[in-house]
Amino acid sequence: MGSAGGALIKPVEQGVSPLSAMGAVFGRDVRVAFRQRQDLLNPLLFFVMVVSLFPLGVSPEVSFLQQSGAGILWVAALLAVLLSLDHLFRHDFDDGTLEQLVLQPQPLFLLVLAKTLAHWMLTGLPLVILAPVLGVMVHLDGNSIAILCLTLLIGTPVLSLIGSIGAALTLGLRSAGVLLSLLIIPLYIPVLIFGTGTVAAAAEGAPVGGYLALMGAFLVLALTLAPFASAAALRISLSNS
Amino acid sequence: MWQWFHKLGSPKWFFGIATRFMPWLLAGGLLLLAAGLTWGLAFAPEDYLQGNSYRIIFIHVPSAFLAQSIYISMAVAAVVTLVWRMKLADVFVKAIAPVGLVFTFLSLFTGAVWGKPTWGTWWVWDARLTSMLILLFLYGGVIALDRAINDEKSAARAVAVLVLVGVVNIPIIKYSVDWWNTLHQPATFKLTEKPTMPMEMWLPLLLSVLGLYLLFGWLTCIRMKTEILIREQRTRWVRELVMAGGK
Numbered sequence: 001m002g003s004a005g006g007a008l009i010k011p012v013e014q015g016v017s018p019l020s021a022m023g024a025v026f027g028r029d030v031r032v033a034f035r036q037r038q039d040l041l042n043p044l045l046f047f048v049m050v051v052s053l054f055p056l057g058v059s060p061e062v063s064f065l066q067q068s069g070a071g072i073l074w075v076a077a078l079l080a081v082l083l084s085l086d087h088l089f090r091h092d093f094d095d096g097t098l099e100q101l102v103l104q105p106q107p108l109f110l111l112v113l114a115k116t117l118a119h120w121m122l123t124g125l126p127l128v129i130l131a132p133v134l135g136v137m138v139h140l141d142g143n144s145i146a147i148l149c150l151t152l153l154i155g156t157p158v159l160s161l162i163g164s165i166g167a168a169l170t171l172g173l174r175s176a177g178v179l180l181s182l183l184i185i186p187l188y189i190p191v192l193i194f195g196t197g198t199v200a201a202a203a204e205g206a207p208v209g210g211y212l213a214l215m216g217a218f219l220v221l222a223l224t225l226a227p228f229a230s231a232a233a234l235r236i237s238l239s240n241s
Numbered sequence: 242m243w244q245w246f247h248k249l250g251s252p253k254w255f256f257g258i259a260t261r262f263m264p265w266l267l268a269g270g271l272l273l274l275a276a277g278l279t280w281g282l283a284f285a286p287e288d289y290l291q292g293n294s295y296r297i298i299f300i301h302v303p304s305a306f307l308a309q310s311i312y313i314s315m316a317v318a319a320v321v322t323l324v325w326r327m328k329l330a331d332v333f334v335k336a337i338a339p340v341g342l343v344f345t346f347l348s349l350f351t352g353a354v355w356g357k358p359t360w361g362t363w364w365v366w367d368a369r370l371t372s373m374l375i376l377l378f379l380y381g382g383v384i385a386l387d388r389a390i391n392d393e394k395s396a397a398r399a400v401a402v403l404v405l406v407g408v409v410n411i412p413i414i415k416y417s418v419d420w421w422n423t424l425h426q427p428a429t430f431k432l433t434e435k436p437t438m439p440m441e442m443w444l445p446l447l448l449s450v451l452g453l454y455l456l457f458g459w460l461t462c463i464r465m466k467t468e469i470l471i472r473e474q475r476t477r478w479v480r481e482l483v484m485a486g487g488k
Contacts, residue, residue, distance in 0.1 A: 162406075165402070165403075165406055169386060169399050169402065169403060170386070170389070173389045173390060174389065175389070179385055179386065179389055182378075182381060182382045182385050183382040183385070183386060183403060185378065186375050186378040186379050186382065186407075186410075186414070187406065187407070187410050187414075189375055189414055189417070189418075190410070190413045190414055190416075190417035193417045193418065194417060218413070221413075225409065229402055229405070229406050232323075232402050233399060233402050236395050236398045236399050236402065237395070237399070239395060240390060240392050240395035240399075
């Protein structure tokens, strides 16, 4: 009797492996995003506008722009990612998709990781692709631009990953946007320091391998830890609503 | 040990214990702090380089100590909140986060006042100052998140997650900020080395640090008791307590 009762309980959704579930979540997020293309463009426009404020607001001198261009681009990219984070879980939260995701038999942190990677591909990666154009506009030389793009390429996924924790924590709260920035900006500081530091070192002709390795370490750390924290935060936020 | 741990989960039990310990914490804290500050401010020898201006160290270092250890203790309590769902742990986090913010601000402020005569400027973007500033931001984020969530239980758990994410980041932030060259003098207390300052300066500093820790303990008890009363206002023991006039 006991063994027969045990056999009745079948593993749910036996066929779907965690990896293909991740693929499905990733694909869905990309498809949904491409149906609202304006949302994809907005962070990029914001990025360009913030960068162009600096020559206007501080100084259009070539020497100033060359010296601080990498920092300006990094700060602008950071703010652009920060602004886009609100969208990461918001729509899915509003229409109930998120609750379905939490109920899936696959581990939630993997699904969150898939969503975060989709977010990076839709905001971080376009920023990296756009960065050389802006780099030329702030008079960075070719080598600096290449290094800058490399640091952005390693750094923006870290921004998305850390940001996903903040987005999950502030889900469904009043004035979530400002709160999200307050929580996340202090955690972004190391990435910013090393991102701009690498470009500065490259401009002085110093070897940058060590800096890039450290940024890679940040990425690995964020990849391994951030999804767990966001998944925990998502469960809390969903139980709250 | 486990029985004690179990008891710690009971707000009522803690309320009684805290009431009993508070006078001792207050008396000890005031005594040590008064002794340390009087000794330090009035009797300790002048610094040969900085003159009397170095005396702000007797406030600066204790508050910087507390600012950091409060965050660490919050992180420990956050683990307890997430793993054992112990009520008192999140009362603790909620009670001491603003205290930590104040001490961080105090250490930054006294540092600025000290920096003016010593370095000739209120503020430098030096490694240790900057990491304290970031610590201030972290405290601000914790308090803001706690205030933003209405439901007590979710607020406690969300704050616990944030505190833990912060505590993983603190060494990284500290390391990356240290990456700049530093203007600040190295740490005052090191367990492994003999103090570089003379005994007459070091001892009063130790007294003020210990005194401030005890005062912090007293303050924590008050704040936790208030929070417990608010949370347990519908329970019988709180009603009886209030009816009896707080006795």
